[in-house]
Amino acid sequence: MPILKAGLGYFMLVFGAGFVLGPLRILLLVPRLGERWAELVELPAMLLVCYWAARWACRRFDVAEAFGPRLAMGFLAWALLLAAEFSLVLTLRGMTVRQYLQERDPISGAAYYLSLIVFALLPCLPVLNRRIR
Numbered sequence: 001m002p003i004l005k006a007g008l009g010y011f012m013l014v015f016g017a018g019f020v021l022g023p024l025r026i027l028l029l030v031p032r033l034g035e036r037w038a039e040l041v042e043l044p045a046m047l048l049v050c051y052w053a054a055r056w057a058c059r060r061f062d063v064a065e066a067f068g069p070r071l072a073m074g075f076l077a078w079a080l081l082l083a084a085e086f087s088l089v090l091t092l093r094g095m096t097v098r099q100y101l102q103e104r105d106p107i108s109g110a111a112y113y114l115s116l117i118v119f120a121l122l123p124c125l126p127v128l129n130r131r132i133r
Contacts, residue, residue, distance in 0.1 A: 003069050006061035006123075007076030013053035014077070014119065015084055018046060039108035043115055050115075054122040063123070070123040078120035 021042055029038035054074070063069050090100055104112070 002061040002063050003073045004076065006057040006063045007073045008080070009061060010053050010057040010073065010123065011077040011080040011084075013056070014046070014050050015081060017049040017053075021045060036105045036108045039105065040111060043108075043111055047115060047118060050119050050122050051125075054125070058123055058126075065126060067124055070126075071121075074120040074123040077123075078116065081116070081119065 025038050025042045029041055032038075033041065057063070057073070057077075058065075058070065063073055086097055086100075090097065093100075095103070101109075
């Protein structure tokens with residue numbers, strides 16, 4: 001049960017931050033920097049939010065410091081994030097998944113896809129760090 005609660009909490013914090021930062025990016029940064037640079041500027045802030053949210057959720061919901069539970073938590077949050085993005089964002093923008101993927105900038109889009117992998121793996125970071133030492 002801690003994995004489910006932690007995954008949901010992790011997702012909610014990150015999605016909430018994206019829900020706030022997204023419109024700010026669109027309204028403030030895109031007109032000045034363009035779509036690509038606005039997304040690239042926002043990305044480090046979102047990764048920092050992801051890192052903080054993963055740590056908080058693991059501690060708050062007492063997720064075992066083992067690779068399996070942490071990966072399950074991250075994968076659950078990742079699946080929820082993609083489901084929310086594809087249902088909410090695509091509905092608001094009136095697009096299909098194919099259109100959404102084709103319309104993304106090749107550079108900021110690739111950075112975004114990489115950040116999704118990092119998002120899913122961030123809960124595992126303390127476990128991996130301990131194994132490396």
